[in-house]
Amino acid sequence: xxxxxxxxxRDKAVLSRVLEPTTTLAIWERQPPRALLDGMxxxxxxxLPQGRALVWLPDVPAALTAMLSGTPIGLTPLGVALHADxxxxxxxxxxxxxxxxxxxxxxxxxxxxxxxxxxxxVHLRLLAxxxxxxxxxxxxEQAETALREQRAYRGPLEDVPEGAVALFKGARGxxxxxxxxxxxxxxxxxxxxxxxxxxxxxxxSPRLWQP
Numbered sequence: 398x399x400x401x402x403x404x405x406x407r408d409k410a411v412l413s414r415v416l417e418p419t420t421t422l423a424i425w426e427r428q429p430p431r432a433l434l435d436g437m438x439x440x441x442x443x444x445l446p447q448g449r450a451l452v453w454l455p456d457v458p459a460a461l462t463a464m465l466s467g468t469p470i471g472l473t474p475l476g477v478a479l480h481a482d483x484x485x486x487x488x489x490x491x492x493x494x495x496x497x498x499x500x501x502x503x504x505x506x507x508x509x510x511x512x513x514x515x516x517x518x519v520h521l522r523l524l525a526x527x528x529x530x531x532x533x534x535x536x537x538e539q540a541e542t543a544l545r546e547q548r549a550y551r552g553p554l555e556d557v558p559e560g561a562v563a564l565f566k567g568a569r570g571x572x573x574x575x576x577x578x579x580x581x582x583x584x585x586x587x588x589x590x591x592x593x594x595x596x597x598x599x600x601x602s603p604r605l606w607q608p
Contacts, residue, residue, distance in 0.1 A: 400536040402576060413493050415521065415564045421537060422576035425562040429482055434560055436475040437528040442589035444469040445528065446479070447505040450606040451598055454497050457487050460606045464503065479527070483593060486562060490523045490595045493564065498605070500596040507589045509582050514543040514550065516575035519567035522596055524557070529590030530581040531557040540577040556581065 402421035404414040415423040437445070448464040461480050462472075470476040487499050504510070506529075514535060524532050535543040539552045557563045568575040583590065596602070 400538060402537040403534075409489065409562075412489060412523075412562065412564045415566050416493065421566045421574065422534060422578075423564045424557060425564075426558055427560060427562060429560045430478055433475070433478045433482060434527065436478070437591055440470070440475075440528075442505070442507065445505040445589065445591050446470060446476075447503050449500070449502040449603055451498060451500050451602040451604065452487075452606045454487075454491055454499070456606060456608055457484060457499070457501070459608050460501070464501075482525075486523060486525060486593065487595060489562075490521075490564070494521050494597055496597055498598050500598055500602045502594040502596070504592045504594065505589060506580070506592060507583070509584045510580035510590075510592075512580055512582055512584075513547055514577050514579045516577055517565055517567035517569075519565075519569050519596055519599065522565045522567055522594065524563045524565065524595075525561070525593045526557070526559075527591040527593065529588050529592075530583065531559065531561070532563060532578050533557075533581050534563075535577040537576070543577050 404411050404420050405424040405426055407426050409425045412423045412425050414420050446465050446468040450460045452460040461483055465476050465480055491499055533554050533556055536553055542552055543550045566575050
């Protein structure tokens with residue numbers, strides 16, 4: 398489901414295209430290590446790591462280690478693989494966003510989360526799903542219909558591919574811009590998702606992480 402505002406590629410360089418005026422969403426159709434996705438899928442839901450930290454780039458490795466060390470996967474091979482993948486995505490996001498401080502959030506979700514179709518009220522947001530269904534996106538030409546109809550919307554939708562990285566342009570400072578999307582509805586299904594969300598610092602961010 399391609400549309401003028403969407404850039405997609407198997408080359409990670411596609412992520413920088415989100416900075417182009419007409420691009421609202423860039424998707425890097427990567428293939429992360431199969432062992433990482435399979436390992437996250439096999440975990441007991443209660444063991445899925447979660448946490449949030451606002452981190453200066455030089456401190457990101459230590460902050461991620463602290464975030465994972467209190468979980469059952471800790472520094473197991475799965476934990477090491479997850480640590481490495483998040484670290485790499487933080488680095489990519491920081492370069493594109495032009496920041497040396499990143500708000501890192503790893504969520505464990507057993508509910509519908511942001512179930513409403515919406516545009517993020519941010520400048521840029523990176524999402525990567527490690528377990529469960531990924532974010533659902535709406536073609537730009539159907540955006541206003543989805544925003545208006547919400548649960549009644551029956552138009553075209555696309556799930557971000559498994560393991561892919563989605564970099565969204567938000568509406569902050571540019572009303573009406575940004576890709577319309579939602580979290581996949583999973584309430585009552587027994588599914589549990591693991592989602593990484595990277596943002597620029599904002600008033601909603603926690604205090605700067607200290608080693």
